[in-house]
Amino acid sequence: MQLIETGAGPVRKLGRIAAGLSMLSANLLGASAALAQDSGEDEPQVVVHDLMKEPAPGPNTYVYDSSILFYKESGSRVQAVEPVFNVQNYLANGSIISGNFTFDTLTGATPNGATPSTSDQTFNSIVREKTTSTQVTSTGASGGGTVTTIPGTAYAKSSYTVPARTLPLASFHDHRFAGNGGLSWLANPDTRLNVGLGASVERDYTSFTANFGIARDLNQKNTTLSLSVNLEEDISRPYNGTPSPFQELNSQIGGGNDTKATYGVLAGVSQTLARFWITQVNFNLSGSKGYQADPYRIVSVVDPVSGAPLDYLFESRPRSRTRESVYWGNKLAxxxxxxxxxxxxxxxxxxxxxxxxxxxxxxxxxGSLYIKPLYRYYHQTAANFFTYYLVNGNALPAYASSDSRLSRFNANTIGGKIGVRVFKTGEFYVEGESYRQTGAHTVANAPGQLSGLDLFSGVHAISVMTGLRLRM
Amino acid sequence: MIRKVILALGLTLLGGCAHVGVKPWQRDILARNAMALDSEGNLSGYHDHIYFSKEGATGGRNASGGGCGCN
Structure with missing residues (x-):
C-alpha cells in the first residue's frame, strides 16, 4: 500500500472538512484536543529531503540498512560486536522480499552461577581436551586457569580460582552467524501473506526458525488483523557434553547434544484512531519443550551454618515452558x-x-536532522525455582538455577538516537544506551558468610549502534 | 486469565473499530515512515537481541526471541 502526502486542491479541502468532522465525532479517550495541532492546516507539500516526513517505502524500491552494534558490560563482563546487513525489495506488484545477515563476536566473562565466598574459590571440572583452548577454562577475575591433560583419554582437568568476595565469572569467546529471508505478498488488495525462514549458528548452538503469517485489512484499511505462526528448532551442543541435572561440576559429562522445539502464535490488531495516532495490540503465546538449561551454569551447595561453599552442581530447569504476553503499542504524531x-x-x-x-x-x-531520546522500564519477578544457592543436607528440589535472568529485578534503559539525512535518500544514525539492572543484593536468612556478601549479578551495559539506511 | 482478558479486550476493540479511523485522503501523516509501527529497522533487532539475552521475558511486539544460545 503506497500512501502519499496530502496535496493541494479539492482533495485537500475535502480532507480538511472530513478531518474537522472526524475531530468532532471521534471518541478518542479525551485526546481530541490534541488533534488541532495536526489538522492539516500547516502541512507542507511533499518534501523529499525531510527525514521526518519521508513516506514509507513504495513499489520498485530497495531499502538497505547496514549497521554495527558495540556492546560492553561493566566489570569486565561480556563485550560484543555485531554487524548487521538488511535488505528489502518492494516490488511493483506489492510483494516484499527481505534478507537479513548478522555476525556476532562475543568475548569476556559471564557469571558461572556460584555464589561469592569470603575465601578464594577453585572450580575444577572435566573438559574435552580438544576444545579447552576455546571455552570456559579461566576467569577474568582471577587472571587465568590451568588445563591438565588426563593421559590416555580425550579429557582434561580444568581449574580456575576466583578471589574472595568476588562474583565468580567464567570467560568465553564465541561467534555467531545468522541469516534469514522473508517473502510477503498480496493475496488480494486487503490480504497480505508472509513466510520466513532463518538459521543461526554458533559453535555450540544451532537454531532454525520458520514463520507464516496473514494480515487482513478492514474498515477502509483503518483496521488490520494479523495472525502468525512461528516454529523454532534448537540444537544445543555444549563443548563438554550436556550435563545431567545437578551433576557435580568436577565429573565427566556423559550427555551428548540436546534439542528444544518452540511453537508460537501471535495474534494482533492494529487500528488507526486518528490522523495522528495508530495503535496496536498483540497477544503472543508460545510453548517450548526440550533442553532449556544453561549447560555451563552451576549452583553452589553451601554449609547450612557457615554458608561456605562445599560443592558445585550443574543447574536444573524444567524441559517445558509456556510464555504468554500482551503488548500495546502506539505511534503518535x-x-x-x-x-x-x-x-x-x-x-x-x-x-x-x-x-x-x-x-x-x-x-x-x-528537515535533515532529528533526535530521539528514549526510556525503557522493565520489571520481572523471579522464576519459582530461582535460588542463589542450595543448602547442604536439604533434599534437592526438582529444579534450581541461580541465573540472574531468572531472578527478581528491575532494569532501566536510558538512551538517545540521532538521525541525519545523507546523500539524497539515505539516513545515517547513531544510538547510544545505558542499560542497568537493579535488584536485592542480599538474601534474608542467608547462612553465615552469605548474609554479608553481594549475591546480585545483574548487569550494567553500554551499547552504541550506528548505521546507514539507504533507499534506492 | 490473561487470555480471557485479551479476548474480551479484543472483541471490545473490534466492535468499536468500525466507528473510528480516517478516510483515505487523511492518511498523509500516517503514511510517513516515522509513523510505521516498526520503523527502527536494524535497531529493533539489536534491542530484541540484547533484552532477550539479559531478561526472562520476551515477545510481544513481534514473535522475536530465540534463535541463539544466549538465553
Whole structure:
C-alpha cells in the first residue's frame, strides 16, 4: 500500500472538512484536543529531503540498512560486536522480499552461577581436551586457569580460582552467524501473506526458525488483523557434553547434544484512531519443550551454618515452558514530533511475571536532522525455582538455577538516537544506551558468610549502534 | 486469565473499530515512515537481541526471541 502526502486542491479541502468532522465525532479517550495541532492546516507539500516526513517505502524500491552494534558490560563482563546487513525489495506488484545477515563476536566473562565466598574459590571440572583452548577454562577475575591433560583419554582437568568476595565469572569467546529471508505478498488488495525462514549458528548452538503469517485489512484499511505462526528448532551442543541435572561440576559429562522445539502464535490488531495516532495490540503465546538449561551454569551447595561453599552442581530447569504476553503499542504524531509509547505484560509457567514500558520521542531539528531520546522500564519477578544457592543436607528440589535472568529485578534503559539525512535518500544514525539492572543484593536468612556478601549479578551495559539506511 | 482478558479486550476493540479511523485522503501523516509501527529497522533487532539475552521475558511486539544460545 503506497500512501502519499496530502496535496493541494479539492482533495485537500475535502480532507480538511472530513478531518474537522472526524475531530468532532471521534471518541478518542479525551485526546481530541490534541488533534488541532495536526489538522492539516500547516502541512507542507511533499518534501523529499525531510527525514521526518519521508513516506514509507513504495513499489520498485530497495531499502538497505547496514549497521554495527558495540556492546560492553561493566566489570569486565561480556563485550560484543555485531554487524548487521538488511535488505528489502518492494516490488511493483506489492510483494516484499527481505534478507537479513548478522555476525556476532562475543568475548569476556559471564557469571558461572556460584555464589561469592569470603575465601578464594577453585572450580575444577572435566573438559574435552580438544576444545579447552576455546571455552570456559579461566576467569577474568582471577587472571587465568590451568588445563591438565588426563593421559590416555580425550579429557582434561580444568581449574580456575576466583578471589574472595568476588562474583565468580567464567570467560568465553564465541561467534555467531545468522541469516534469514522473508517473502510477503498480496493475496488480494486487503490480504497480505508472509513466510520466513532463518538459521543461526554458533559453535555450540544451532537454531532454525520458520514463520507464516496473514494480515487482513478492514474498515477502509483503518483496521488490520494479523495472525502468525512461528516454529523454532534448537540444537544445543555444549563443548563438554550436556550435563545431567545437578551433576557435580568436577565429573565427566556423559550427555551428548540436546534439542528444544518452540511453537508460537501471535495474534494482533492494529487500528488507526486518528490522523495522528495508530495503535496496536498483540497477544503472543508460545510453548517450548526440550533442553532449556544453561549447560555451563552451576549452583553452589553451601554449609547450612557457615554458608561456605562445599560443592558445585550443574543447574536444573524444567524441559517445558509456556510464555504468554500482551503488548500495546502506539505511534503518535504530536505536532512535528513522533512519539512511540508501548506497554507489555508477560507471564510464563516458570513463574516469571514481567511489565515493560517504553517511550521515545522523535524530534526534528530542521528537515535533515532529528533526535530521539528514549526510556525503557522493565520489571520481572523471579522464576519459582530461582535460588542463589542450595543448602547442604536439604533434599534437592526438582529444579534450581541461580541465573540472574531468572531472578527478581528491575532494569532501566536510558538512551538517545540521532538521525541525519545523507546523500539524497539515505539516513545515517547513531544510538547510544545505558542499560542497568537493579535488584536485592542480599538474601534474608542467608547462612553465615552469605548474609554479608553481594549475591546480585545483574548487569550494567553500554551499547552504541550506528548505521546507514539507504533507499534506492 | 490473561487470555480471557485479551479476548474480551479484543472483541471490545473490534466492535468499536468500525466507528473510528480516517478516510483515505487523511492518511498523509500516517503514511510517513516515522509513523510505521516498526520503523527502527536494524535497531529493533539489536534491542530484541540484547533484552532477550539479559531478561526472562520476551515477545510481544513481534514473535522475536530465540534463535541463539544466549538465553
Amino acid at each position: 504530536l505536532g512535528p514530533t513522533v512519539a512511540d509509547v508501548s506497554v507489555r505484560y508477560y507471564h510464563d509457567t516458570w513463574g516469571i511475571n514481567s511489565l515493560t514500558a517504553e517511550v521515545s520521542e522523535q524530534i526534528p531539528l530542521g
